[in-house]
Amino acid sequence: MSKIIEMNWEQLLSLKRSGDTSLRLRKDQDETRLGFEVDYDRIIFSDSFRSLQDKTQVVPLSKTDFVHTRLTHSLEVSVVARSLGRIVGKKLIEKYPNLQEKGYQANDFGAIVAAAALAHDIGNPPFGHSGEKAIGEYFKTGNGQQFKNNLTDKQWQDLIDFEGNANGFKILTESRDGVNGGLRLSYATLGAFMKYPKESLPKKPTDHIVDKKYGVFQSEVEAFKDVAKELGLVKLREDEHMAYNRHPLAYLVEAADDICYTIIDFEDGINLGLIDESFALEYLINLVRDTINSEKYHQLKTKKDRVSYLRALAIGNLINETVNVFLENENLILKGEYNLSLLDKCKYEAQINDIIKISIEKIYKSKDVIEKEVAGYKILSDLLDVFITAVNNRYDHKATNYDKLIFQLLPENFQHTKESMYDRIFTICSFISTVSDSYATLLHRKIKGEVF
Numbered sequence: 001m002s003k004i005i006e007m008n009w010e011q012l013l014s015l016k017r018s019g020d021t022s023l024r025l026r027k028d029q030d031e032t033r034l035g036f037e038v039d040y041d042r043i044i045f046s047d048s049f050r051s052l053q054d055k056t057q058v059v060p061l062s063k064t065d066f067v068h069t070r071l072t073h074s075l076e077v078s079v080v081a082r083s084l085g086r087i088v089g090k091k092l093i094e095k096y097p098n099l100q101e102k103g104y105q106a107n108d109f110g111a112i113v114a115a116a117a118l119a120h121d122i123g124n125p126p127f128g129h130s131g132e133k134a135i136g137e138y139f140k141t142g143n144g145q146q147f148k149n150n151l152t153d154k155q156w157q158d159l160i161d162f163e164g165n166a167n168g169f170k171i172l173t174e175s176r177d178g179v180n181g182g183l184r185l186s187y188a189t190l191g192a193f194m195k196y197p198k199e200s201l202p203k204k205p206t207d208h209i210v211d212k213k214y215g216v217f218q219s220e221v222e223a224f225k226d227v228a229k230e231l232g233l234v235k236l237r238e239d240e241h242m243a244y245n246r247h248p249l250a251y252l253v254e255a256a257d258d259i260c261y262t263i264i265d266f267e268d269g270i271n272l273g274l275i276d277e278s279f280a281l282e283y284l285i286n287l288v289r290d291t292i293n294s295e296k297y298h299q300l301k302t303k304k305d306r307v308s309y310l311r312a313l314a315i316g317n318l319i320n321e322t323v324n325v326f327l328e329n330e331n332l333i334l335k336g337e338y339n340l341s342l343l344d345k346c347k348y349e350a351q352i353n354d355i356i357k358i359s360i361e362k363i364y365k366s367k368d369v370i371e372k373e374v375a376g377y378k379i380l381s382d383l384l385d386v387f388i389t390a391v392n393n394r395y396d397h398k399a400t401n402y403d404k405l406i407f408q409l410l411p412e413n414f415q416h417t418k419e420s421m422y423d424r425i426f427t428i429c430s431f432i433s434t435v436s437d438s439y440a441t442l443l444h445r446k447i448k449g450e451v452f
Contacts, residue, residue: 005234005335005336006234006334006335007231007232007233007234007245007247007248007334007335007336008232008334009092009096009099009104010098010099010102010104011230011231011232012188012191012231012232012247012248012249013026013099013104013108013109013112013188014186014187014188014230014231015029015035015036015186015187015188016186016187016230017035017181017184017185017186017187018173018175018180018181018182018184018223018226019180019181019184024186025102025103026102026103026104026108027102027103028103029103034108034111035186036108036111036112036115036186036188036189037111037115038186039111039112039115039183039185039186039189040078040111040114040115040118042183042184042185043115043118043119043122043172043183043185044118046122046171046183047434048122048123048171048434049071049074049118049119049122050071051434051435051436052069052070052071052074052121052122052124053069053070053071053436054069054436054437054438054439055069055070055071055121055124055126055127055128055436055437056069056070056126056127056128056131056372056437068264068265068268070121070124073121073260073261073264074117074118074119074120074121074122075118076260076264077117077118077120077253077256077257077260078114078115078117078118078256079114080117080256080259080260080315080319081110081113081114081116081117081252081253081256082110082111082113082114082117083110083319084110084113084252084255084256084319084322084323084326085109085110085111085112085113085114085249085252086106086107086109086110087319087323088109088252088323088326088327089105089106089107089108089109089110090106091323091327092106092109092330093105093106109249112186112188112189112192112249113192113249113252113253113256115185115189115192116189116190116192116193116249116250116253117253117256117257119168119172119189119193120168120193120195120253120257121164121168122168122171122172123164123165123166123167123168123169123170123171123433124164124167124168124433125162125164125167125380125432125433126376126379126380126432126433126435126436126437126439126440127372127373127375127376127377127379127380127437127440128373128376129164130373130376130377131164131376131380131433132162132163132164133377134376134377134380134381135159135162135380135384135429135432135433136159136160136161136162137377137381138380138381138384138385139156139159139160139162140160142381142384142385143381143385144159144384144388144425147159147421147425150421150422151421151422152218152422153201154199154200154201154218155218155422157200157201157203158200158217158218158422158426159425159429161200161203161214162429163196163200163213163214163215163217164433165194165195165196165213165214165215166196166200166214166215166216166217166220167217167429167430167433168193169190169193169194169215169216169217169220169224170217170219170220170426170430171183171430171434172185172190172193173185173190173220173223173224174219174220176413176416177416187227187230187231188231188247188249190227191227191228191231191233191247191249191250192247192249192250192252192253193250193253194215194216194224194227194246194247194250195213195215195246195250195253195254196210196211196212196213196214196215197210197215197216197224197228197233197236197243197244197245197246197247197250198210198211198214198215198216198236198241198242198243198244199214199216199217199218199221199241199242199243200214200217200218201241202241207339208236208339209246209339209340209341210236210243210244210245210246210339211236211243216242217426218422219422219423219426221242224242225242228244231247233245233246233247234335234336236336245336246333248326248330248333248334251326251333251338251341251342252322252326252342254341254342255318255322255326255341255342255343258341258343258352259315259318259319259322259343260315262352262355262356262359263284263287263311263314263315263318263355264311265359265363266280266283266284266355266358266359266363267307267308267311268363269359269362269363270303270307271303271304271307272363274362274363274366275358275359275362275363277303277306277307279358280307280358281306281307281310283351283354283355283358284307284310284311284314284355285310286351286354287310287313287314287317287318287348287351287352288310288313288314288317290317291313291316291317292310292313296309297309297310317348318343318346318348318352321346321347321348322342322343322346324346325342325343325345325346326342329342329345375441376437376440378444379440379441379444380432380440382444382447382448383432383440383443383444383447384428384429384432386406386447387406387409387410387428387431387432388424388425388428389403389406390402390403390404390406390407391407391417391424391427391428392421392424394407394417395417395418395424406447409443409446410431411431414427414428414430414431
């Protein structure tokens, strides 16, 4: 019988950062500048995070003042994640006294999960999830098909199935001249960030939650193996493909995201008038029947106040339920034997599925959303075409005057011409993924000669 390998919390809470030459011990940390809180600060001040202020969450390029962008969504997810982490942390510190002896506190769990949640969308391209699909389609069916024979199967899969989660890990960890290890976040935060700690192939080989997508491009495989080794992550399977079970706190990051997009996207749909208030309130009330103060609710005079009250209660209930599911399954999670999301096993699963179903029908498939996603496909395809051509022609010493001008539009940190075709292409994919919806649209107008 093979020995069961189990993750342990002390190792999972590693403060190590890329490039460290000595151990970082929790008991030696400055409580006024805690390492896990430094992670949060570094993400907040990064260019990639700032660009989320003008990236689509639900309604692309929305000009209304109450619809969420990727930035406001990320901030809200981090708040929910912090609560989840602190509550779970309190229970785990009580369960494992050795953690307290090493200096760990309940708030450490909250800080790690909040930082990872803050960054969870940092790799997403413009125009929402359709942006990921647009990049993939450019290589699968567009002009990008020409590069297939120059790439390995895994490199090609990275492109045709472009994944924002993997791009996020790239942004957080990629070295460049003078900057080693990207943002140099703690390995605990990087582990919690990784919802899908595997490479792009094989694609969905099982129904395990880790195999739902992937989280590491070929360019970052070795960097992630280093993180996984430090954290003691358990391999998902023994074969030639890289795949690990999740860091336990990644389940809390995922749950925070699930809670927010389920409830808050639904709220946006109501405020936009895409979902009728009376119809919508019926769905939300199903989540809060045990905690609602009916007298207080009926005193609220505006739709926005009523929806806000129900939203707050719903999130609170889902936080408590998520904590219960996590703690009930902690041993399975540490062994790598838990293969679902936390909300998949919560008592509100049916109500959540009802809300998601109506959101898909009324919000995500609304005419306004579809029209703008169609525009996003064209914009990203054209940008990829022009910039990849310019970079490759420059490398081959065949650059036209137009190529040279296009190359100058790239920010300085993207102007280093790489040796391999894969790296050159990904330089452009990374650049395109960092720009906001509005800048992508403006850049597209420029290359089409529509500036004047």
